[in-house]
Amino acid sequence: MSAVPLQGVAPGPQGPLGKVFSVDLLARKRAKHAITAITAYDYPSARLADEADIDVILVGDSLGMVVLGLPDTLRVTMEDMLHHARAVRRGVQRSMLVVDMPYGSYHVSTDQTVTNGLQLVKEAGAQALKIEGGAEIAPRVRGLVRAEIPVFGHIGLRPQALNSMGGYRVQGRTQAAATKLLDDAHELESAGIAALVLEGIPREVAAEITAHVSVPTIGIGAGPDCDGQVLVWHDLFGLFSSAPAKFVRQFADVRSVMQRGLEEFREAVEARTFPSDAESYHLSTGTDFHQHPSPAVPSCEK
Numbered sequence: 001m002s003a004v005p006l007q008g009v010a011p012g013p014q015g016p017l018g019k020v021f022s023v024d025l026l027a028r029k030r031a032k033h034a035i036t037a038i039t040a041y042d043y044p045s046a047r048l049a050d051e052a053d054i055d056v057i058l059v060g061d062s063l064g065m066v067v068l069g070l071p072d073t074l075r076v077t078m079e080d081m082l083h084h085a086r087a088v089r090r091g092v093q094r095s096m097l098v099v100d101m102p103y104g105s106y107h108v109s110t111d112q113t114v115t116n117g118l119q120l121v122k123e124a125g126a127q128a129l130k131i132e133g134g135a136e137i138a139p140r141v142r143g144l145v146r147a148e149i150p151v152f153g154h155i156g157l158r159p160q161a162l163n164s165m166g167g168y169r170v171q172g173r174t175q176a177a178a179t180k181l182l183d184d185a186h187e188l189e190s191a192g193i194a195a196l197v198l199e200g201i202p203r204e205v206a207a208e209i210t211a212h213v214s215v216p217t218i219g220i221g222a223g224p225d226c227d228g229q230v231l232v233w234h235d236l237f238g239l240f241s242s243a244p245a246k247f248v249r250q251f252a253d254v255r256s257v258m259q260r261g262l263e264e265f266r267e268a269v270e271a272r273t274f275p276s277d278a279e280s281y282h283l284s285t286g287t288d289f290h291q292h293p294s295p296a297v298p299s300c301e302k
């Protein structure tokens with residue numbers, strides 16, 4: 001359970017701590033109490049994260065890669081996000097539900113951004129939306145904030161900028177690049193973001209941004225000095241066989257557990273030990289059931 005009581009709202013019907021809102025994340029930053037965040041893409045994982053008292057559940061557009069098997073996040077659509085966010089919403093009671101706006105859903109205009117943002121709030125129950133980008137997206141942030149939608153910024157390594165960045169590369173390593181990230185953070189802060197995701201940047205830069213912006217920072221591959229940390233569900237549980245990125249810590253080897261379970265299931269079915277009689281239904285007591293003789297299996301005619 002959290003050591004810092006949530007400040008924003010009176011306790012809700014779902015539990016003594018009530019629901020997490022962005023005001024609570026701000027209180028965490030001020031109290032220097034680390035914020036926890038995890039991605040989730042479906043109902044059972046959302047329930048697990050919620051029951052584990054994770055502060056923020058992010059329906060990330062990483063779902064394109066880890067759930068849909070796409071090569072990158074660029075092809076993820078509004079329909080994909082709506083579909084998964086609705087499922088996650090059903091599993092969330094306490095955690096704050098944040099949903100990624102997918103590539104192309106906020107790149108055309110502020111009107112387009114607000115229209116799509118409203119759809120994610122109204123149809124999927126998002127409490128906040130996350131969009132990638134620096135100073136150039138400040139007008140989009142303002143539009144969403146005017147529509148009463150809290151916004152999480154996302155700077156540094158931005159997966160949706162894969163093509164313009166020339167691959168998934170750590171950002172902000174030079175003085176100019178680090179200064180640009182700090183400027184972007186300030187621009188987004190002025191535009192009204194509620195929190196800022198820092199991805200794939202040197203820990204020194206993340207620490208500087210965290211110390212100089214008033215909103216909570218949530219890091220992924222940005223070192224330990226951020227106000228909170230987020231991981232992708234499949235990385236945390238080691239669900240892929242490929243070597244994880246340097247910043248990933250696998251907190252459980254769920255892949256091995258699943259593999260072992262599948263092998264044991266296959267072996268039991270092949271050995272006809274599953275299902276057992278105890279795992280089978282039986283006729284009601286006293287029921288007289290006459291089996292018909294099984295039809296003769298025709299032998300191969302020569």
Ligand code: KIV
Nearest residue numbers: 039060061062220230
């Ligand atoms: O899509 C996602 O999962 C994300 C996290 C990596 C922050 O944006």
